[in-house]
Amino acid sequence: MSLDFKPGAFNDFFRDETFREDFTYRNSPQNIRRFPFPFDRDDYMYSVNMEPHVPGRKGTAFEHILDVDEHYVSEMIDRAKVLADDPLRCQSLPHMTLAGWDLLELIMEAKARDYPEWFSLERNGNRWRWVNRPLGIDHSFTFLDESTLPYGPFEYITRQTQGDFSLQDERDGTLWMDAGMVTSQADWSLDFDVGMNFHEWHAPVPLAHEKGVFDRALKFLLKLQHGAPVRRFNWTMTVNPLLDTAPETYPKWGPTKTSLTQENLGRKQHLRVELQSLYRLPRSNAIAFDIRCYLASFDEIVTVPKWGRRLHRVIRDLPEELATYKGFIRNRDAMVSWLAKYDDGAPTSPGWWPDE
Amino acid sequence: MTLTPVAPTIRSRPVYAALEPWPGRLHLIIADGEGADAVIGMLVKANNRSEILSATHVMYTPGPNGTDLSSKLEALGAAQFFRAPTIPALLPRLQRVLSDAHMGTQFYLAGTEGLIGQAEREIMATGFPFAAIQKEHRGSTVRRVQCVHCKGITENVSTNPFKCSHCGLNLFVRDHYSRRQAAFQGVNIDAEDPGEVPESVVRFK
Numbered sequence: 001m002s003l004d005f006k007p008g009a010f011n012d013f014f015r016d017e018t019f020r021e022d023f024t025y026r027n028s029p030q031n032i033r034r035f036p037f038p039f040d041r042d043d044y045m046y047s048v049n050m051e052p053h054v055p056g057r058k059g060t061a062f063e064h065i066l067d068v069d070e071h072y073v074s075e076m077i078d079r080a081k082v083l084a085d086d087p088l089r090c091q092s093l094p095h096m097t098l099a100g101w102d103l104l105e106l107i108m109e110a111k112a113r114d115y116p117e118w119f120s121l122e123r124n125g126n127r128w129r130w131v132n133r134p135l136g137i138d139h140s141f142t143f144l145d146e147s148t149l150p151y152g153p154f155e156y157i158t159r160q161t162q163g164d165f166s167l168q169d170e171r172d173g174t175l176w177m178d179a180g181m182v183t184s185q186a187d188w189s190l191d192f193d194v195g196m197n198f199h200e201w202h203a204p205v206p207l208a209h210e211k212g213v214f215d216r217a218l219k220f221l222l223k224l225q226h227g228a229p230v231r232r233f234n235w236t237m238t239v240n241p242l243l244d245t246a247p248e249t250y251p252k253w254g255p256t257k258t259s260l261t262q263e264n265l266g267r268k269q270h271l272r273v274e275l276q277s278l279y280r281l282p283r284s285n286a287i288a289f290d291i292r293c294y295l296a297s298f299d300e301i302v303t304v305p306k307w308g309r310r311l312h313r314v315i316r317d318l319p320e321e322l323a324t325y326k327g328f329i330r331n332r333d334a335m336v337s338w339l340a341k342y343d344d345g346a347p348t349s350p351g352w353w354p355d356e
Numbered sequence: 357m358t359l360t361p362v363a364p365t366i367r368s369r370p371v372y373a374a375l376e377p378w379p380g381r382l383h384l385i386i387a388d389g390e391g392a393d394a395v396i397g398m399l400v401k402a403n404n405r406s407e408i409l410s411a412t413h414v415m416y417t418p419g420p421n422g423t424d425l426s427s428k429l430e431a432l433g434a435a436q437f438f439r440a441p442t443i444p445a446l447l448p449r450l451q452r453v454l455s456d457a458h459m460g461t462q463f464y465l466a467g468t469e470g471l472i473g474q475a476e477r478e479i480m481a482t483g484f485p486f487a488a489i490q491k492e493h494r495g496s497t498v499r500r501v502q503c504v505h506c507k508g509i510t511e512n513v514s515t516n517p518f519k520c521s522h523c524g525l526n527l528f529v530r531d532h533y534s535r536r537q538a539a540f541q542g543v544n545i546d547a548e549d550p551g552e553v554p555e556s557v558v559r560f561k
């Protein structure tokens with residue numbers, strides 16, 4: 001038994017593209033409009049930026065709690081390749097199996113409810129039938145019986161879901177990252193961090209500890225209730241639409257940071273946005289963390305004039321510690337000169353939406 | 357010689373404090389190098405020293421800098437004393453002893469971070485609570501480092517950067533520390549500009 005994708009259906013919607021080698025990833029014009037641009041003002045600093053994760057505007061990345069977009073099938077193929085190269089990118093400590101089932105249920109229910117044309121779930125007691133049409137999967141299995149799936153429940157469902165995921169066990173007044181599927185990360189190692197607590201895995205982040213951001217964020221998360229998920233944004237910069245910027249493979253992709261010129265920057269430099277959402281799980285009481293990565297090239301971003309202006313100001317004025325930590329200090333000046341052409345100094349409207 | 361000072365650093369880095377004699381049914385002492393002095397210092401503070409020693413198992417190995425205080429420790433007269441030539445040679449015995457250690461056991465770890473980290477990992481794996489484990493860092497500050505690229509661990513790293521003993525990449529030693537790996541993290545320092553490796557400086561002695 002395995003999880004062989006048989007994609008091919010719906011090719012009028014799901015793009016056939018790559019996140020490696022020839023990098024054919026692009027956003028369609030419609031998809032640019034729904035890009036979750038993360039800046040609601042012209043400057044940026046760390047804060048406890050959390051809000052209820054409720055379904056949002058139609059036609060945006062917030063319409064459903066789990067966004068499935070035109071990159072879905074290609075992202076899942078990319079994830080399978082990353083895992084074939086390095087199975088340590090998915091790990092689950094033994095006590096996290098129940099949380100894996102919780103997550104599987106959450107994802108299957110949400111997708112079947114919100115995208116009935118692509119996914120369906122039939123439940124007959126513990127006998128479940130899951131159909132994932134874009135990936136060509138039709139499986140019947142027994143809920144809570146691992147032997148009926150080709151992988152553990154956590155790996156099984158996250159191989160079919162865009163976004164990295166980690167599962168946090170709650171003990172001793174903190175959260176422990178005891179499982180993860182991490183193939184589209186902004187340069188952190190699951191293999192190194194698995195088993196750490198909230199303050200330990202956040203240790204490398206500058207400035208935020210001193211500002212009390214992590215103490216307040218943890219306090220907030222410990223009160224998270226089942227059925228009331230929350231979300232926040234994070235962002236960074238990536239050269240080429242490379243989903244898998246892992247520390248493990250940094251010697252391979254690090255040199256691309258030196259390849260930017262004013263001519264190719266608009267095409268190569270990507271704003272990388274993480275739409276992160278957090279769910280309390282019902283049986284295990286664990287917290288699932290979904291880190292959904294969206295990539296848009298600078299060329300694509302500046303097709304929305306408000307975003308071009310604002311990105312220029314944010315990057316220009318970002319504190320040096322953040323540009324260093326996020327790994328783009330060496331290219332910041334080049335980005336700012338490139339973006340300056342798209343900033344006429346006009347005021348920007350509040351909020352992140354494009355102006356109509 | 358006292359507690360090795362650890363510069364204030366990031367939150368994944370373990371913290372250490374002087375060992376204190378705590379009441380327990382069994383006292384497991386695991387130490388290397390100058391850690392022996394921390395153990396002796398702890399016993400000096402105890403008013404029931406002979407009672408503790410009669411329920412004590414000491415496992416000791418010389419430090420990475422060669423410091424060997426085994427005769428001093430053996431002379432304390434603990435119920436059981438064991439000297440291992442190296443940390444890897446000590447761990448199987450520790451695992452065996454842990455397999456029947458019961459609640460009410462006190463753990464005293466003293467010496468280098470490599471010894472403390474690896475012993476702590478074994479103890480935690482058996483489910484003992486953090487609270488029963490005391491750690492005092494003494495002696496050498498050399499680091500045990502995991503290469504984030506090839507996953508190989510290099511022991512007793514004294515310079516920054518250093519060459520991974522497994523894959524040969526030039527690694528920068530971060531303060532980011534994983535208790536599960538019992539190691540600091542090493543990241544390729546010349547990934548973006550291959551060949552541009554800063555001169556390596558002795559940072560950990």
Ligand code: HEM
Nearest residue numbers: 046047048049166168188201202204205208213217236289
């Ligand atoms: C339980 C869920 C969470 C997990 C698993 C998680 C995980 C991580 C990881 C692995 C990193 C990278 C650290 C590194 O450099 O190695 C990170 C960065 C960060 N996290 Fe979290 N995090 C969680 C929740 C939060 C929350 C609720 C906040 C709210 C303030 C937060 C704020 C940050 C910030 C500000 C950074 C730095 C990001 C950057 O500048 O690129 N995290 N997080």
